[in-house]
Amino acid sequence: MRGIMALIAAALSPRDPRRTADARPLLAPHSASSCKSSSRHYRRLKCLSRCLCYPLLGLLVMLGIIQFISIACGILISFFPDEIDRATDRWRYGDQGPTMDILHWPTDISRDIVPVGCHSHNDYWRPIPLFSALQAGCVGVEADVWLVDNDLYVGHRRSALTPQRTLQSMYINPLLRILEQQNPITDFHPLDDQPPQGVFDTDPSQTLILLIDFKTDGQETWDYVYAQLAPFRERGYLSYFNGTDLIPGPITVVGTGNTPFNLVMANSTHRDIFFDAPLDKLADDDDSLLNNNQGGNAVTSRTTENVGQGLSGISDGEIGQDTFDWTNSYYASVSFKKSIGMPWSFRLTEREVDKIRAQIRGAHRRGLKVRYWGVPSWPRSLRNHLWSMFVREGVDYLNVDDLQSATRQDWQPRVSDWWN
Ligand SMILES: *[C@@H]1O[C@H](CO)[C@@H](O)[C@H](O)[C@H]1NC(C)=O
Numbered sequence: 001m002r003g004i005m006a007l008i009a010a011a012l013s014p015r016d017p018r019r020t021a022d023a024r025p026l027l028a029p030h031s032a033s034s035c036k037s038s039s040r041h042y043r044r045l046k047c048l049s050r051c052l053c054y055p056l057l058g059l060l061v062m063l064g065i066i067q068f069i070s071i072a073c074g075i076l077i078s079f080f081p082d083e084i085d086r087a088t089d090r091w092r093y094g095d096q097g098p099t100m101d102i103l104h105w106p107t108d109i110s111r112d113i114v115p116v117g118c119h120s121h122n123d124y125w126r127p128i129p130l131f132s133a134l135q136a137g138c139v140g141v142e143a144d145v146w147l148v149d150n151d152l153y154v155g156h157r158r159s160a161l162t163p164q165r166t167l168q169s170m171y172i173n174p175l176l177r178i179l180e181q182q183n184p185i186t187d188f189h190p191l192d193d194q195p196p197q198g199v200f201d202t203d204p205s206q207t208l209i210l211l212i213d214f215k216t217d218g219q220e221t222w223d224y225v226y227a228q229l230a231p232f233r234e235r236g237y238l239s240y241f242n243g244t245d246l247i248p249g250p251i252t253v254v255g256t257g258n259t260p261f262n263l264v265m266a267n268s269t270h271r272d273i274f275f276d277a278p279l280d281k282l283a284d285d286d287d288s289l290l291n292n293n294q295g296g297n298a299v300t301s302r303t304t305e306n307v308g309q310g311l312s313g314i315s316d317g318e319i320g321q322d323t324f325d326w327t328n329s330y331y332a333s334v335s336f337k338k339s340i341g342m343p344w345s346f347r348l349t350e351r352e353v354d355k356i357r358a359q360i361r362g363a364h365r366r367g368l369k370v371r372y373w374g375v376p377s378w379p380r381s382l383r384n385h386l387w388s389m390f391v392r393e394g395v396d397y398l399n400v401d402d403l404q405s406a407t408r409q410d411w412q413p414r415v416s417d418w419w420n
Pocket residue numbers: 242243244245247
């Protein structure tokens with residue numbers, strides 16, 4: 001026990017002269033004797049630290065003063081906000097002043113949104129279905145619909161369906177609300193416009209494409225889709241073919257998936273669900289169609305097979321040069337990976353580019369809008385390369401999952417050319 005105490009005492013007692021020097025304050029008056037008593041190494045260290053310390057201290061003081069001045073100025077300025085700040089605050093936080101009334105107008109729901117040729121693929125996956133796409137300016141939205149127990153539900157697979165997510169609740173009712181807001185009856189505007197204004201306030205003539213992907217049997221699902229569109233039809237909100245002309249409306253409904261072509265064609269004087277034609281069958285260099293030249297209205301077959309986009313309700317043998325055009329179809333589309341292939345080398349071969357050009361020519365000649373789906377979305381640089389190429393070659397709609405990058409358009413400086 002006594003041994004331990006002695007050890008501690010020894011450790012604490014200042015026997016070493018260096019330790020004595022250490023205990024002196026750094027800035028204490030420097031006596032010659034102390035300098036002499038320390039080792040040369042220690043003296044050099046101490047002088048060096050003094051050389052560094054004074055400028056550092058000065059710098060910190062300077063920074064402190066600058067900081068203080070800037071805070072003081074900020075406080076001072078905050079007592080005198082400028083007129084614009086005060087005005088925007090009043091608008092934003094809404095006191096009952098007269099400015100509140102000039103902030104809103106009847107059709108301001110889509111203010112500031114500039115529509116672009118993008119199609120929101122599987123739109124119900126977006127954070128807010130429909131609205132996220134509209135916010136980004138997309139002029140096309142896609143909903144996969146399932147007929148279950150006499151109602152239409154929206155989801156990618158049957159396992160994803162819920163009672164709340166219906167075609168009506170997610171698309172039809174919100175669109176009705178938007179269009180009613182866009183077509184108000186006021187003292188200034190007592191009558192309905194003909195045609196009605198569309199959803200985009202910056203371009204009211206722009207139609208919104210509602211692409212309905214029939215997931216269940218086409219013949220059965222058709223009647224339900226047709227019936228649920230009635231509120232749009234009654235208010236004149238649907239684009240339609242009247243037997244001779246296409247009458248544009250705020251909403252253009254296109255059926256894809258198992259949508260049966262024979263039912264699209266069934267009414268020759270009033271069509272408001274358009275077909276998503278098979279783009280690969282329209283290529284201008286496709287000789288296989290030349291032998292097969294039936295008139296567009298001559299489709300009599302009652303093929304009821306559900307074989308997916310562009311081919312349901314019509315057999316291959318019936319597809320002729322004139323089968324698909326603007327009187328019955330809106331889009332012409334095909335899976336990019338299936339029709340063109342996966343460009344592993346990051347470049348399209350000349351043959352592939354020629355094929356794309358032939359498809360685009362064939363579709364445009366018939367008055368159809370070109371859209372490729374199943375475009376590789378990764379790697380991003382490949383996707384951007386393909387998007388740029390599509391735009392350059394005249395593809396009308398980009399099928400997109402990534403709304404942000406599609407509509408920001410920084411992947412292609414010439415992108416402003418493709419819209420229209
Ligand atoms: C279709 O609409 C156009 C334009 O409004 C009109 O000139 C034409 O007569 C209509 N066709 C029929 C068959 O009603």
